[in-house]
Amino acid sequence: MPGVLSENLLGGRLCLQLLPRAPYSARDPAQSQTLGVTLERQQGVHAIDSDRRTDFDTWPGVLAYTPVGVEVFSESASGGEYLLMRLDEQFASEQLPSVAHRVQSCGNRRALTIAREIRRQLLATQPDLLALEQCAAALVGVAGSITDTTQRATPKAFARVMEQIAEQFQHPLTLEQLAVTYGHNELRFLRDFTQAIGLTPHAYLIEVRLQAARRLIERTALPLASIALDVGFAHQSHMGSAFRKYLAMTPSQYRSRF
Numbered sequence: 001m002p003g004v005l006s007e008n009l010l011g012g013r014l015c016l017q018l019l020p021r022a023p024y025s026a027r028d029p030a031q032s033q034t035l036g037v038t039l040e041r042q043q044g045v046h047a048i049d050s051d052r053r054t055d056f057d058t059w060p061g062v063l064a065y066t067p068v069g070v071e072v073f074s075e076s077a078s079g080g081e082y083l084l085m086r087l088d089e090q091f092a093s094e095q096l097p098s099v100a101h102r103v104q105s106c107g108n109r110r111a112l113t114i115a116r117e118i119r120r121q122l123l124a125t126q127p128d129l130l131a132l133e134q135c136a137a138a139l140v141g142v143a144g145s146i147t148d149t150t151q152r153a154t155p156k157a158f159a160r161v162m163e164q165i166a167e168q169f170q171h172p173l174t175l176e177q178l179a180v181t182y183g184h185n186e187l188r189f190l191r192d193f194t195q196a197i198g199l200t201p202h203a204y205l206i207e208v209r210l211q212a213a214r215r216l217i218e219r220t221a222l223p224l225a226s227i228a229l230d231v232g233f234a235h236q237s238h239m240g241s242a243f244r245k246y247l248a249m250t251p252s253q254y255r256s257r258f
Helices: 089-095 109-123 129-143 156-168 175-182 186-197 201-219 224-230 236-247 251-255
Strands: 005-009 014-019 024-029 033-038 042-048 054-058 063-066 071-076 082-087 103-105
Touching (some): 014 109, 063 129, 082 089, 082 109, 109 129, 156 175, 156 186, 224 236
Antiparallel strands (some): 033 063, 033 082, 042 054, 063 103
């Protein structure tokens, strides 16, 4: 199982951490100003600055800003890949709005795009520090414009679509099939899904397959060609293209880490 990948940037004023998918249970008051972006769907129980625990089902593309002192409890049986940024208090006060509670923006396409590029750089054998610093600064800039303080309600039909993809990602899926599950026509589904997640349905499907391939590479000795077919890629080179594009390495290079 991969560990946490960390990088201190901008003279120590911020620290990036790529948290792997893993079960967790944590309760801590925020010791620093933090930004977080979900890279993978997560489900569990949490309590934000409160003792009231509620179920959560967080999708990719949620950008959260948590100020110092806000107590966060979160627990998940499976977790999900997550990008965390810890900011020096003075730097944060200069760049981010002053808030007393957690602020978040759902389906933030810009934040998700930046976070995926940061992931790509952190996973690289030799991260490009200039590129990382530019991405980190850009993410802080996106967070500085957050105004939405509550998570938008998401239709139950979206949960059904997410479950369909989770259960059938190994097989070909069409826009028509997903739209039927959603209960609206293809154009309406495409628009609503992209706004809610920050990814198109196809891009999300590729991400789900990529995550599944990573877990099999990390935990098994299966041949890469078999893994590619098992997770829904047409062939090994198709999987290799996805790894190079989104993780900056080949599947063989990724396996060598474990």
